[in-house]
Amino acid sequence: MSRARRACSIGAAALLLLGLRMPPVKGALEATMTAQMLLLMPLLFVAGALLRAALPARIVPRSAAWDYRGITGLVLASVASVFWLLPRLLDSAVSQPAVDAARYVSIPLLIGLPFSVSWPRASFIVRGVFLLECVATLFRMGWLYLIWPHRLCNNYLLDDQQRLGQYLVLIGLAACIAIAAKLLWGRFDALAEAPPRASAQH
Amino acid sequence: MSALHPDNETLTRGEGLVLNLYVISALAVVVVMMLFGLIMRMAQGTWINVPPDIFYQLMTAHGAGMVGTVGLASSAVMWFFLRKYVRLHVAMFAANYVLFMLGALAILAAVFIGGYAGGWTFLYPLPVHSMGVWSVNSAALFMVGYLLIGVGFLVFYLDAMLAIIRSYGNLGRGLGLQWLFGGDLDKTHPPAVVASSMVVIVNSLGILGGAIVLVMCLINAYVPSLALNALLVKNLIYFFGHVFINASIYMAVIAVYELLPRFSGRLWTVSRPFLWAWALTTVMVLIVYPHHLLMDYVMPHWMLVMGQIISYTSGLPVFVVTAYGALANVYRSGIRWSVPAQLAMLSMFGWAAGIVPAIIDGTISVNQVMHNTQWVPGHFHFYLLLGVLPMVLALMFHLIDARRPAGGAVLRLGLPLYLLGGLIFVGAFLAAGHVSAPRRYAAHLPQWVPYDQVGSIGAILVIVAVLLFATYIIVGLLGAPGNATAHAAR
Numbered sequence: 280m281s282r283a284r285r286a287c288s289i290g291a292a293a294l295l296l297l298g299l300r301m302p303p304v305k306g307a308l309e310a311t312m313t314a315q316m317l318l319l320m321p322l323l324f325v326a327g328a329l330l331r332a333a334l335p336a337r338i339v340p341r342s343a344a345w346d347y348r349g350i351t352g353l354v355l356a357s358v359a360s361v362f363w364l365l366p367r368l369l370d371s372a373v374s375q376p377a378v379d380a381a382r383y384v385s386i387p388l389l390i391g392l393p394f395s396v397s398w399p400r401a402s403f404i405v406r407g408v409f410l411l412e413c414v415a416t417l418f419r420m421g422w423l424y425l426i427w428p429h430r431l432c433n434n435y436l437l438d439d440q441q442r443l444g445q446y447l448v449l450i451g452l453a454a455c456i457a458i459a460a461k462l463l464w465g466r467f468d469a470l471a472e473a474p475p476r477a478s479a480q481h
Numbered sequence: 482m483s484a485l486h487p488d489n490e491t492l493t494r495g496e497g498l499v500l501n502l503y504v505i506s507a508l509a510v511v512v513v514m515m516l517f518g519l520i521m522r523m524a525q526g527t528w529i530n531v532p533p534d535i536f537y538q539l540m541t542a543h544g545a546g547m548v549g550t551v552g553l554a555s556s557a558v559m560w561f562f563l564r565k566y567v568r569l570h571v572a573m574f575a576a577n578y579v580l581f582m583l584g585a586l587a588i589l590a591a592v593f594i595g596g597y598a599g600g601w602t603f604l605y606p607l608p609v610h611s612m613g614v615w616s617v618n619s620a621a622l623f624m625v626g627y628l629l630i631g632v633g634f635l636v637f638y639l640d641a642m643l644a645i646i647r648s649y650g651n652l653g654r655g656l657g658l659q660w661l662f663g664g665d666l667d668k669t670h671p672p673a674v675v676a677s678s679m680v681v682i683v684n685s686l687g688i689l690g691g692a693i694v695l696v697m698c699l700i701n702a703y704v705p706s707l708a709l710n711a712l713l714v715k716n717l718i719y720f721f722g723h724v725f726i727n728a729s730i731y732m733a734v735i736a737v738y739e740l741l742p743r744f745s746g747r748l749w750t751v752s753r754p755f756l757w758a759w760a761l762t763t764v765m766v767l768i769v770y771p772h773h774l775l776m777d778y779v780m781p782h783w784m785l786v787m788g789q790i791i792s793y794t795s796g797l798p799v800f801v802v803t804a805y806g807a808l809a810n811v812y813r814s815g816i817r818w819s820v821p822a823q824l825a826m827l828s829m830f831g832w833a834a835g836i837v838p839a840i841i842d843g844t845i846s847v848n849q850v851m852h853n854t855q856w857v858p859g860h861f862h863f864y865l866l867l868g869v870l871p872m873v874l875a876l877m878f879h880l881i882d883a884r885r886p887a888g889g890a891v892l893r894l895g896l897p898l899y900l901l902g903g904l905i906f907v908g909a910f911l912a913a914g915h916v917s918a919p920r921r922y923a924a925h926l927p928q929w930v931p932y933d934q935v936g937s938i939g940a941i942l943v944i945v946a947v948l949l950f951a952t953y954i955i956v957g958l959l960g961a962p963g964n965a966t967a968h969a970a971r
């Protein structure tokens with residue numbers, strides 16, 4: 280990666296993180312549960328992914344030895360995400376500075392960064408399992424938020440929680456359609472290597 | 482290598498080993514599950530005394546075990562033939578086997594140690610309302626078993642997807658969608674690739690549905706205050722269950738496309754109607770499941786209407802092109818009626834006849850009377866026992882055919898016994914359904930008992946035939962020289 284691109288990525292990540300800490304932006308993105316989960320957290324994830332460029336050049340190839348097919352990194356990102364799917368943490372992140380800080384550190388460093396390092400290494404099968412689990416999680420979380428009879432967070436109202444549920448289900452549906460369409464009609468130039476082994480012959 | 486066993490079917494040692502594991506395990510499990518079935522049928526027929534809790538455990542194990550094993554064995558058919566055209570990884574095929582076995586262990590432990598007896602369909606809220614018969618933990622273990630099996634199949638399908646995409650560009654091209662409306666149809670495009678493309682699409686979506694609903698049911702098991710919408714759960718379970726069991730016939734049918742031509746000496750080539758049939762079925766298999774919910778009056782009306790209409794049309798296109806293709810393939814071909822060829826033709830009959838009761842029961846006005854009667858096991862045993870299983874057996878006999886061509890006892894005794902026993906067995910279910918004997922009842926009224934007894938006799942004949950087949954195949958696979966499959970040359 281060129282130095283300029285590297286500097287750009289690091290700069291963008293830093294700006295994004297700083298921007299997300301600015302009180303008006305942070306306030307707006309934490310005002311609703313929906314915005315926190317569907318905007319603030321994904322943006323923190325993006326900041327982490329941009330930080331990949333900040334890693335010293337030697338580290339990424341070296342990490343491959345303990346990140347077989349990207350599995351370690353994707354498992355780390357998944358486990359860390361599980362915490363940030365818990366409504367209780369979403370709630371505490373708004374009112375408790377320590378949890379807030381943990382969120383700003385852990386989402387970029389434990390989810391965005393490992394994901395961006397490991398995804399390119401992941402094989403088709405690892406990606407497939409990961410994506411299916413992500414889509415299933417979107418549906419499950421959406422379903423849970425839709426049917427949970429009480430408010431899960433002190434800071435957010437029930438209608439917000441249910442709206443988030445609807446959006447999660449819709450995003451799950453959209454992801455499902457997009458992945459299916461890609462598999463059916465998309466281009467996979469990077470994968471194409473072997474022509475058919477044989478045609479119908481018996 | 483002969484035309485019967487072309488070079489590109491040769492198995493490496495590792496491949497032969499894994500395939501043998503599939504075949505032998507599938508045969509062993511099918512025999513055990515059939516014995517469970519016989520015990521149930523004889524208990525209904527008052528020939529033996531089985532306490533109801535044990536009956537429902539056996540019913541649960543039989544349903545889950547048979548559906549899973551038929552899926553596993555059909556995936557072996559798909560793997561064996563698909564790998565001739567695309568590069569599959571035997572490690573993924575083996576991973577599916579290992580995960581399947583772990584899942585099966587969890588299910589067996591849940592049923593026979595934990596006492597779970599809520600049926601293979603784990604319909605909510607039954608698994609968590611056992612009235613003390615089994616614990617929440619055993620219901621959960623049963624569901625975890627399904628999750629493991631689902632992951633195994635997913636890995637296998639992803640490998641097949643990758644291989645098809647590598648060779649053909651994408652799954653649409655594997656299905657031959659580019660030739661639906663015109664273009665130069667490549668007649669050498671293998672039917673096995675078309676069928677496999679369809680299966681990996683629909684069953685991955687089925688597995689997604691299963692992954693969602695299973696985890697939700699698991700959450701509910703431990704957080705009961707979180708009530709699920711029973712209708713939504715039922716929709717998802719039947720979406721997943723129907724797609725899974727349906728996909729088994731679409732994997733297994735590859736054996737017919739591949740094997741019949743060997744004996745008839747005529748190629749089975751794709752045509753535009755063939756591609757249309759598979760494309761339409763890809764969509765219809767996904768939306769046909771509401772025919773399982775025709776009794777649920779709270780379902781949106783349009784879904785029930787769709788369930789009825791699609792029930793009429795869903796299986797039909799692929800069945801018509803396959804049955805027509807099979808007949809055209811053998812007509813005046815001077816075919817050699819070896820065991821795999823006979824099994825392939827038998828499967829056409831079983832498939833054809835087996836969907837007739839299904840189509841009748843898929844009609845809303847009929848369903849209101851026939852649903853939950855033994856008519857339903859009559860239908861699915863028909864097409865599974867006489868349709869899908871013969872396809873799978875055709876592959877198994879093909880594997881040993883070069884070294885130990887089945888004849889004699891298998892031809893003269895086994896096949897007629899299987900057919901006769903199968904017809905008596907499913908006929909008894911259908912007839913019992915016709916007089917409204919309910920399904921899933923451990924104890925029957927005296928009026929229904931004669932049907933149960935006739936059904937048991939049919940089942941015994943089937944089991945004798947399957948034991949003969951299984952012994953023949955297993956001895957053939959394990960026999961000298963070497964214990965890889967017959968044509969494992971390397």
Ligand code: HEM
Pocket residue numbers: 514515517518519521522540541543544545547548551600601602855858862865866870919920921922940941943944
């Ligand atoms: C000799 C062979 C078989 C026998 C004796 C047998 C017997 C039975 C019996 C007695 C039942 C319960 C019927 C009722 O509801 O009253 C049943 C259900 C079932 N069988 Fe079989 N069966 C045999 C083969 C098969 C095969 C080959 C398959 C699948 C490939 C299969 C799949 C099922 C399924 C899915 C159920 C439904 C279980 C439920 O209702 O939860 N069976 N079988």
